[in-house]
Amino acid sequence: MDCIDQILEFYNNKEIHKYHEIKIRLAKILIELMNDLNEKGNLIRVQNCLILLINLFFDLESPDYLHNQGKSKNDLSEDELDIMYDLLHSELNNCNNN
Numbered sequence: 547m548d549c550i551d552q553i554l555e556f557y558n559n560k561e562i563h564k565y566h567e568i569k570i571r572l573a574k575i576l577i578e579l580m581n582d583l584n585e586k587g588n589l590i591r592v593q594n595c596l597i598l599l600i601n602l603f604f605d606l607e608s609p610d611y612l613h614n615q616g617k618s619k620n621d622l623s624e625d626e627l628d629i630m631y632d633l634l635h636s637e638l639n640n641c642n643n644n
Contacts, residue, residue, distance in 0.1 A: 549579060549595040557602045572603065 556571055579595055582588045622630060 550598060553595060553598050
């Protein structure tokens with residue numbers, strides 16, 4: 547089973563488990579993720595799984611290091627909005643071409 551599926555299944559059932567069982571299950575997931583780092587190309591997948599774990603199981607104000615960066619769309623000037631829309635448009639084109 548994919549790590550994201552395991553994390554979500556565990557999160558959905560966390561109310562049933564006792565504190566000790568939660569710690570053991572989280573430790574097993576973390577060990578599995580660390581073992582996945584040995585395989586080439588898994589860095590982004592492991593990073594995403596760790597971010598998911600942090601967001602679901604830990605009460606943090608900022609879910610990741612980019613959370614408080616940048617400006618709100620409403621705070622952008624007209625020129626900045628044009629640049630943002632051009633960037634988003636090019637990103638969508640890149641996604642559709644791949």
